[in-house]
Amino acid sequence: xxxxxxxxxxxxxxxxxxxxxxxxxxxxxxxxxxxxxxxxxxxxxxxxxxxxxxxxxxxxxxxxxxxxxxxxxxxxxxxxxxxxxxxxxxxxxxxxxxxxxxxxxxxxxxxxxxxxxxxxxxxxxxxxxxxxxxxx
Numbered sequence: 001x002x003x004x005x006x007x008x009x010x011x012x013x014x015x016x017x018x019x020x021x022x023x024x025x026x027x028x029x030x031x032x033x034x035x036x037x038x039x040x041x042x043x044x045x046x047x048x049x050x051x052x053x054x055x056x057x058x059x060x061x062x063x064x065x066x067x068x069x070x071x072x073x074x075x076x077x078x079x080x081x082x083x084x085x086x087x088x089x090x091x092x093x094x095x096x097x098x099x100x101x102x103x104x105x106x107x108x109x110x111x112x113x114x115x116x117x118x119x120x121x122x123x124x125x126x127x128x129x130x131x132x133x134x135x136x
Contacts, residue, residue: 008114015065015104019068025100026075046078057108065112082094
């Protein structure tokens with residue numbers, strides 16, 4: 001297990017906060033703030049996939065953070081499309097969706113960086129040992 005630096009702890013906190021804020025934003029957006037139809041929209045179901053990585057993100061699960069950083073790009077894409085095509089409050093909410101998804105993505109990637117470096121080092125050591133079994 002890798003010891004978490006203060007920077008990594010902040011990155012984890014920011015990625016967790018970004019995910020929670022994105023979930024809240026998506027729910028409020030489609031039910032209250034700017035739904036596609038008055039009274040709420042079935043588009044609120046877009047939030048369901050965000051609940052899958054929530055527990056793993058909060059627990060600092062490396063595997064979850066890896067695949068969730070790819071999932072979050074779908075929300076970034078939706079935000080870009082709706083920021084470009086929508087008007088009024090929906091355009092502002094799309095900007096927030098871009099902000100939260102981008103924040104989650106970069107915080108996750110930088111949080112995972114030491115884990116990736118440790119995995120590469122371990123693989124390198126194993127390959128070196130396999131290539132030269134007599135070396136200490």
